[in-house]
Amino acid sequence: MAFVALADLAARVPDGALLAIPPDNSLTPAAFARALVRRGVRGLRLLGVPVSGYVCDLLIGAGCVASLQTSAVSIGETGLAPRFARALAAGTLQVTDATCPAIHTMLQAAEKGVPFMPLRGVLGSDLIAHRPDWKVVENPFASGDPILLLPALSPEVAAFHAVCADDEGNVYVGRRRELATIAHASQRTLVTVERHFPGSLLDDERMAAGTISGVYIEAVARAPRGAWPSGLLDEYEADAAHLTEYSKLARSDTGFADYLARYVTDAVA
Amino acid sequence: MAFVALADLAARVPDGALLAIPPDNSLTPAAFARALVRRGVRGLRLLGVPVSGYVCDLLIGAGCVASLQTSAVSIGETGLAPRFARALAAGTLQVTDATCPAIHTMLQAAEKGVPFMPLRGVLGSDLIAHRPDWKVVENPFASGDPILLLPALSPEVAAFHAVCADDEGNVYVGRRRELATIAHASQRTLVTVERHFPGSLLDDERMAAGTISGVYIEAVARAPRGAWPSGLLDEYEADAAHLTEYSKLARSDTGFADYLARYVTDAVA
């Protein structure tokens, strides 16, 4: 597996793809999302794993997104996601609500290659009535015990920002094991990294424990500080001031256009 | 959480407990098993995760085991497990056969707190007819699609041998993540380790990725070379000569008694 340029990585996402993305502070692929905006991708069906933040709001604002499945949308301390709220109000975004463990469970079913998986809780929530793809059945191992079954969900493409990758395509995510489940469940996984790791990540027991095998990874691109304005593990902290600036600018169409021009469209990364 | 003595750790396993144990080369708790023999535990219901080896054969030979659920029993290159074979032939051991991913799946169901989980494959195997606790149902998301459902399995006690533990009870297992699932699924988890880790395993991203949180761990004992004669990750290799010696001695009752006297009963660890 060879490293590719960031723009080439973005070019691998087809219009209309079901794209799984982790949220702020979970190795979110922010530089990759900006590259997707520059590439002009359209009609994405985003999946927040299990919630959504800056990357999602940015892609929605830039007109890249047709629909969003997520358990919540929230950016920074204020929680405001202005472009999401605006697109929802304007009727230009189709939103499918879920709850965090349901999204994990649907991906786990795909990871395991089974058509569904059960989940406790959730019963009584109006989420179920709005999810014709979810089913409540009687637990076959007991009587009078209704339980929710969730279908397997296999994203066409998953994208996240990891710490490093080696020449075999193994990528290091540390203790954020949810990224492994996303990669296992998805048909194709594209990863940006801070840097190249010399040698094999599988050779060192300590690195291997936080590594996702290259068997799941289609391509990798270098994107230093590629999670910014989110933080990345113990590498760097979130840029709270920038997220506040984003939320402020994104409240208006012109402010958001300003933001795109300053940080996305004309930027190299 | 305080470190306890190996004998005190063994004393925490009640007679008759459903005890989950990983096999040779999967951080098997060999020193702990020898301590269980010395403690004289009786009536254990062993669960091999997902198969069984030296530790299982030793405990069976020493009269500690009433029943065994496993996907296979195999020791070293020859594969022979003499005490298991003898107990089975003598009718003193009740064996419940499974298949590796079914055992993983039953533990995953317990890990997730759901009463069952589906698994593909297996249909057509006679295993199913001998597992009244397993059910074949129609996939509720399709028609004419039979699928196996496996019940959650929550061992009373799990035991394994890790590399190190810190004062918070966090234990390091590197890339052997199946140990995490065992710990999550089990009601109580007892761990032996090579050594104490100073500081917190959760503070270092690289160690944390291979760490099982102390929230799952009841007690830890030091047992240097505690996986011997199995190997332990990159710490030490398996002692193939000893396993061969074991398999040879264990073929006869007197040979096995010799083995117990030389390596178990009179030994300190």
Add this chain to the structure above:
Amino acid sequence: MIQPEERLIAAIARLILDPAAPPARHIAVGAASAIPAAACWLVKLGGLDVRLSLLHLQRKNPFTEGTRELFDLAGQGRIDLFFLGGGQIDGQANLNLIGTGDWPGTGARFPGSFGSAFMYLTVPRTILFREEHSRRVLVPKVDHISAAGVSAPGVVRRGTAQALVTGRCVFGFDGARFRLASVHPGETADSVRAETGFDYDAPAEAAQTPDPSPAQLALLRGPVHARMAATYPAFCRRVWGENAA
């Protein structure tokens, strides 16, 4: 002077320590929950032998299995107490984190349900917390149910809300209905009733929510503040001022 936030923290701490409730050996606190987090630190630094799992810590993330681990822990029955809020909360303790108007929030859109639909049924005790106490938030019936306050017979459920703490009062919840437990200084039974959209029981005379003790205030302003500063800088500045703890 006692800050209103300090009183809310102490009220939640008292609920955590309630000897009539099931034991709280392991408490999880979600993101952006400064006051519940402070209450947890207060009981822990006050001597309760409790494990705290705080989400979204920059350092010492307690989860080594990713963001799924909290939910698995709850599913396993290893989380005893959790905190939830809602854009709307009604008299059956239903929580709406979706929005108002038609689904999925054509009026006001709230952030989304997060893990509430699961955690509310899976954890033995939930303390509801919402600082804003108005008829806009505390409604007769939520527009949409993110997480159900009560369940039909036969539904597996480990527990319900224990209580609801607001900026005006503390309500207890008996599994079916709220009952006014105490009003904060400046409020009366009538002023609370006037601002509450749902019906609830109340004693003849409303108790006062107690002040934090001097020992609690010392803990809050010293060691609790110190542990909160990195995760909730804005909150700490607002309540305890610029000075570091």
Add this chain to the structure above:
Amino acid sequence: MIQPEERLIAAIARLILDPAAPPARHIAVGAASAIPAAACWLVKLGGLDVRLSLLHLQRKNPFTEGTRELFDLAGQGRIDLFFLGGGQIDGQANLNLIGTGDWPGTGARFPGSFGSAFMYLTVPRTILFREEHSRRVLVPKVDHISAAGVSAPGVVRRGTAQALVTGRCVFGFDGARFRLASVHPGETADSVRAETGFDYDAPAEAAQTPDPSPAQLALLRGPVHARMAATYPAFCRRVWGENAA
């Protein structure tokens, strides 16, 4: 002189490379499978762009998700080819790893089913390998089915056995029945029939299993031997002698 094991390795390599079979981009090899492992190294070092996942390697363990990962990979459809054997194998390609006599093996007890019951249905191609070719092993009907060779209509199954390689011959399998493909040197159609307990098809004239080519032998005795030495020391000594590769 060509060793019998070298011929088996080459025969398996030929099956892996069979252009009529679905592509083998990712092959997994279970523990204690020296000859299949060597065949995989032979095709890989011979130039096939293939990923090998070898179980129970002391070093460079390819799995970072524990022993479950192999099965999850197969469930995801990411494993194209696997190898299985059996204490008994019958004419429907059923595998018995349980034992003979009453369940669970009151006659001879075999080691147990391992992952066979799952892998056999989940992986598009399985090459069966069992060196002992006798009526004891190749039986009309297995005493117990660990893993089913054929499935009822409607059962989700990605593939069946592609072939069965024994110490005497190679059988192809068309999803329902075995057919003799070639006999090893020293064997004839009749000698194979005499030692086989199950019925199978055979061509009028039995082909000979080809010898490994000189290039294959050079690969086997050099780089393949080198990669096998750490995991299968006893096997390497037996086939290739004491000298290191």
